[in-house]
Amino acid sequence: MDLKTKKxxxxxxxxxxxxRPEAEILLKQTPGWAISEDGKKISRDFxxxxxxxxxxxxxxxxxxxxxxxxxxxxxxxxxKVRLELWTHAINGLFENDFIVAAKVNELLR
Numbered sequence: 001m002d003l004k005t006k007k008x009x010x011x012x013x014x015x016x017x018x019x020r021p022e023a024e025i026l027l028k029q030t031p032g033w034a035i036s037e038d039g040k041k042i043s044r045d046f047x048x049x050x051x052x053x054x055x056x057x058x059x060x061x062x063x064x065x066x067x068x069x070x071x072x073x074x075x076x077x078x079x080k081v082r083l084e085l086w087t088h089a090i091n092g093l094f095e096n097d098f099i100v101a102a103k104v105n106e107l108l109r
Contacts (some may be wrong), residue, residue: 003028003029003102008068017092026098033101035093041086044098044104048079057107058080063104070096071106 003026020039027035033044054076061083061108065071074081083104085097092103 001004003095003099004106006099008070008096008099011068011094011096012089013089015094017087018065018094019089022075023093026039026095030098030101030105032105035046040092041084042093042101043084044101046081046108047048047085048081051076051078053065054079054081060107061104064100068096068100068103070100 017040017059020035023035023039023042027033033042035042046054046057048057058074058076058081061072061074064092069084070085070087073084073086075084083101085100086092087097
């Protein structure tokens with residue numbers, strides 16, 4: 001099933017984080033995102049014309065995060081935004097991270 005059509009499920013901490021090979025399979029559905037060296041996070045950098053565009057993008061990301069109940073770490077550098085996704089409860093990657101990444105990618109279409 002396409003990640004952007006899925007819905008995040010609650011992760012309470014008993015789940016096992018994805019292995020790097022499992023994460024790399026899901027990464028194929030989230031172009032532009034990268035897995036961290038330790039395999040525990042995915043991130044993507046975005047660049048915009050100015051701060052106002054960066055903030056408009058962040059507000060759209062926030063709406064996705066709230067609707068999915070899964071929130072990225074957001075870093076703002078004027079016209080640049082870095083998003084990091086990982087599942088805090090398991091200190092690693094879970095399908096939810098890739099679902100949110102796929103939905104964020106749709107904002108750029």
